[in-house]
Amino acid sequence: MLWIPAGLALALVVLPVVGLLARTDYARLPELLTSSASLNALRLSLVTAVLSTVLCVLLGVPLAVVLARSRSRGVRVLRAVVLLPLVLPPVVGGLALLFLLGRNGFLGYLLDVTAGVRIPFTTTAVVIAQTFVAMPFLVVSLEGALRGAGDRYERVAATLGARPWTVFRRVTVPLLLPALGSGAVLSFARALGEFGATITFAGSLEGVTRTLPLEVYNQAEADVDSAVALALLLVVVAVVVIAVARPRALEGRP
Amino acid sequence: MTLRAELELSRGSFSLSVTVDVPEGTVLAVLGPNGSGKSTLLGCLAGLLVPDDGVVTLGERTLTRSPRLQVQPHDRGVGLLAQDALLFPHLSVVDNVAFAPRSRGASRAESRAAARRWLSEVDAAELADRKPAQLSGGQAQRVAVARALAGEPDLLLLDEPLAALDVDAAPAIRGLLRRVLRSPGNRRSTVLVTHDPLDALALADHVVVLDGGRVVERGATREVLSAPRTPFTARIAGLNLVAGTAEGQGVRTADGGLISGIPSPDVVAGEPAVAVFAPGSVAVYPAEDTPAGSPRNTVAAAVGTLEPHGPVVRLRTVDGDGWAEGLSADVTPAAVAELALEPGTPIRLAVKATAVAIHPAFGK
Structure with missing residues (x-):
């Protein structure tokens, strides 16, 4: 009996991609993908997604360790806060970022007045928006791995005379590498696909903030063939991500 | 170094209240059933647990004086050998053993040389370049002994070091521990936690028997084990x-x-x-x-x-x-x-x- 709904669910996932493949104009594909607008979008997407992933790792690893190892009660509340971008509509996230870092936001105003820095509608804004939505993926997968492993190795390392920073560098991080890899890939994929927060907070300026998803959206009005070609590119990247990195969270392994 | 510890600690319905003395160069076995407070005692000595009240001194140094002074585990000069070897899976055997000298600031080459020395001390020199996943349980525990000793601890804590080994491996590790614990000129104090009176007999000079967080009997190993003065000791250790x-x-x-x-x-x-x-x-x-x-x-x-x-x-x-x-x-x-x-x-x-x-x- 479960076969019918299961088949429907599978069709819901697979058929749209098949539709995309069927609609693609393969003759014009190379030309569409190498137009200057497409190449600009692709380059910007790759650069910003890589930068966001690096930021996610640099900030997310310490956050995950603090969340997993701290025993204080307030940390439980913090964990819920960290998960917020995961459940928040990205557009709302973008709006929130705008009201923090925009010219009328309190931090944005401060930056503008003191340093003359304006963040919204710049490539920096794209990176911040992508990091905002992608970080929870990394933190959640790392925190799960840390809790699962427990702190037995860290305790042994401490009795062997290793200071907390040495323990972190020589024991915690190396043991985390597999989870870190899959978490980073998930974050990268999420950053690459980011749309709502980016368009709200960074706008859609070619070469500056118009990443691939924004370009797809832009072209869907003007040249459907071009939009489909770019969409296909994003599908290929997604498949490669799953195939190469096989994130544990996606394979259902603990 | 002589260890002296007076500890009080309560967690929920469990409370621990013990005093132990381990003269320099001797081994104290802590015997007791599960839940008697053996591991809690060891955690307090290692600095992993903070007692509610108590004093721990090792030689001239004060490690714990509750509630104000609590020397961190990495500054204590203790070595811990647990039931599981817990070798770092990402490091080779020699780098596992070199971990303690390296953490104390020795160069990579010096640490590795020291590690190889300790590995041959425990008859595991040929395992140096393997990864922990390639070792049997007995080999891993042998390496863990070398790793704990390579830190040259003043106080060695052994937490059921033979409990997870199969019957073939346990006697060999027991023999190894006996050799390193009783080597002449050693100034280390050792606390051995076990539920097996045979381990105490083979390794320890003195025994304390714990029940429900209290010491019910203490004395020279052979006297306590062969002539228990309390029915409790007789039940767990009467041999x-x-x-x-x-x-x-x-x-x-x-x-x-x-x-x-x-x-x-x-x-x-x-x-x-x-x-x-x-x-x-x-x-x-x-x-x-x-x-x-x-x-x-x-x-x-x-x-x-x-x-x-x-x-x-x-x-x-x-x-x-x-x-x-x-x-x-x-x-x-x-x-x-x-x-x-x-x-x-x-x-x-x-x-x-x-x-x-x-x-x-x-x-x-």
Whole structure:
């Protein structure tokens, strides 16, 4: 009996991609993908997604360790806060970022007045928006791995005379590498696909903030063939991500 | 370094209140069932747990003086060897052992050289370049011993170091621990937590017995184990111990008697040894019978005391021949009635050689 709904669910996932493949104009594909607008979008997407992933790792690893190892009660509340971008509509996230870092936001105003820095509608804004939505993926997968492993190795390392920073560098991080890899890939994929927060907070300026998803959206009005070609590119990247990195969270392994 | 610790700690309904003293160069065994507070005690000594109240001193240094002073685990100069080897899976064996010297600031080359020295000390030099996943349980524990010692700790904490090993590996690691713990000139104090009285017997100078977070008995290992003063100790650790000199497959006692058994691999003929067997493996016969069966060890004795001991009656002997003095035997109430046993009754005891373990002895 479960076969019918299961088949429907599978069709819901697979058929749209098949539709995309069927609609693609393969003759014009190379030309569409190498137009200057497409190449600009692709380059910007790759650069910003890589930068966001690096930021996610640099900030997310310490956050995950603090969340997993701290025993204080307030940390439980913090964990819920960290998960917020995961459940928040990205557009709302973008709006929130705008009201923090925009010219009328309190931090944005401060930056503008003191340093003359304006963040919204710049490539920096794209990176911040992508990091905002992608970080929870990394933190959640790392925190799960840390809790699962427990702190037995860290305790042994401490009795062997290793200071907390040495323990972190020589024991915690190396043991985390597999989870870190899959978490980073998930974050990268999420950053690459980011749309709502980016368009709200960074706008859609070619070469500056118009990443691939924004370009797809832009072209869907003007040249459907071009939009489909770019969409296909994003599908290929997604498949490669799953195939190469096989994130544990996606394979259902603990 | 001499260890002194007075600790009070409570967690929920459990409370621990103990005082231990471990003179420099000696080994203290902490015996007790699960939940008696053994591991909590070790955690407090290692600095991984903070006692509610207490003082821990090691030599001249104060490690804990609650509530204000709590030296962090990495500054304590303690080494911890747990039930699981817990070798860092991402480091090779030699880098695992080099971890402690490296953490203390030695160069990579110096640390590796020290690690190789310690690995050969535990007969594991050939494992140096393997990854922990390629080791058997016994090999991993051997490496873990080397890793704990490579930190040159003033205080070594052993938390059930043999409990996770299979029966083939345990005697070898026990022998190794005995060798490194009793090496001459060693100034280290060692605390060994175990639920197995044999480990205490093989490794420790002194024993404390814990029950429900309290010390119920303490003293020299052999005295506590062979003549427990509390029923609790008798239940968990009451063993028959016969001391003498190793000879062939047995132990020759001072007055010339021989008790046969199964020697452990590190027994050396002519060296002091002790035969160990449980009261449950001693059979009791009327004095006029001479058992003609397989038991190799038979001896004449007289009934000293009879005490109920759970479902059985524990009989203690008096003034027997040779090694029969002060032995315990567990018999059923029905046997007591049938053999008409009462204090003073002459009896003959028999122990199968296969039930007797022979271990090297040390100390007095």
